[in-house]
Amino acid sequence: MYCIAIDLGGTIIKIGLVKGDEILEFTSFPAETDGLGSNLASMEAIINRLLSKWKVPKEEFSGVGLAFPGMVNPKEKKVTSTNDKYDDACDIDLSSWVYKNWEVAFIIDNDARLALAGEWHFGAGKDCRNMVMMTIGTGIGTGVVLDGRIINGNHYQAGSLGGHIIVDYRGRRCTCGNIGCVEAMASSFFLPEIIRTHPKISNEYKVKATHYDFKTLFGLMRQGEAEATLLCKECMDVWAAAIINYIHAYDPEIIVMGGGIMRSADIILPYIKERVDRLVWAPEYKVKIKPSLLGDNAALLGISYTLSTIKKEKYYEQIL
Numbered sequence: 062m063y064c065i066a067i068d069l070g071g072t073i074i075k076i077g078l079v080k081g082d083e084i085l086e087f088t089s090f091p092a093e094t095d096g097l098g099s100n101l102a103s104m105e106a107i108i109n110r111l112l113s114k115w116k117v118p119k120e121e122f123s124g125v126g127l128a129f130p131g132m133v134n135p136k137e138k139k140v141t142s143t144n145d146k147y148d149d150a151c152d153i154d155l156s157s158w159v160y161k162n163w164e165v166a167f168i169i170d171n172d173a174r175l176a177l178a179g180e181w182h183f184g185a186g187k188d189c190r191n192m193v194m195m196t197i198g199t200g201i202g203t204g205v206v207l208d209g210r211i212i213n214g215n216h217y218q219a220g221s222l223g224g225h226i227i228v229d230y231r232g233r234r235c236t237c238g239n240i241g242c243v244e245a246m247a248s249s250f251f252l253p254e255i256i257r258t259h260p261k262i263s264n265e266y267k268v269k270a271t272h273y274d275f276k277t278l279f280g281l282m283r284q285g286e287a288e289a290t291l292l293c294k295e296c297m298d299v300w301a302a303a304i305i306n307y308i309h310a311y312d313p314e315i316i317v318m319g320g321g322i323m324r325s326a327d328i329i330l331p332y333i334k335e336r337v338d339r340l341v342w343a344p345e346y347k348v349k350i351k352p353s354l355l356g357d358n359a360a361l362l363g364i365s366y367t368l369s370t371i372k373k374e375k376y377y378e379q380i381l
């Protein structure tokens with residue numbers, strides 16, 4: 062069966078035609094920044110082009126799935142809360158949009174949870190019964206498999222707010238309104254502020270704060286540059302603290318780390334592993350910490366897997 066998988070990134074929208082664990086073709090384009098509504102026409106055109114180019118027969122088209130960077134109720138197929146991205150999405154009936162255009166099933170979930178589904182079934186967490194995935198991009202997203210099931214919770218928030226657990230209650234104000242979240246203390250979004258407010262960082266660095274991203278900083282750390290090393294180490298300490306919290310909360314056998322940051326996995330993984338092993342309270346085992354195998358494709362493949370589990374007749378009974 063074929064499906065269309067849409068990954069709504071903060072700045073880029075990625076749409077792929079997927080069959081099982083294979084992405085046959087994908088297109089990425091810069092998102093219009095004034096909401097989801099103004100992107101729907103472009104999305105529609107790309108989906109139609111992919112379906113006709115690959116001559117997808119209607120009976121082999123299982124559905125459309127969407128990975129959303131915010132809180133989602135996958136059962137009601139609704140976005141429930143946004144954070145400065147696609148803020149109109151709560152009011153858009155995406156299920157009807159899909160049904161009107163293609164008459165197929167529609168699924169929607171939090172982007173990090175779908176990336177977890179991808180890594181669990183096709184990637185680094187294959188055959189695991191307990192895993193946590195942490196995706197460090199502009200923000201930080203997480204998803205959790207507990208005893209062989211992806212956890213959802215009462216409001217579908219369980220496991221997905223790992224970027225907003227508190228690592229410093231006296232720390233920086235986060236975009237979510239709380240104080241000292243992992244995301245506020247060590248993410249790309251907050252990096253300029255982290256540099257500007259750091260007491261041990263020089264003014265030459267501070268005036269160029271917006272020029273630095275983690276790729277640059279880890280590159281400088283590799284050359285032995287002192288200030289970049291300090292900044293990178295402090296951020297890795299925050300991520301390690303978050304991972305220790307996840308281990309204490311969920312008792313996983315593996316932590317999978319994904320996102321753009323993994324381009325510097327050669328520095329990040331050994332550093333975090335050493336710190337986690339030394340500080341975590343898990344006497345009987347060492348938790349594996351592995352990089353994502355699917356990279357940017359994790360959410361698209363997670364959608365493909367999730368759609369393959371839907372019982373079609375039951376699905377249409379629900380929506381019609």
Ligand SMILES: [Zn+2]
Nearest residue numbers: 225235237242
């Ligand atoms: Zn937060």
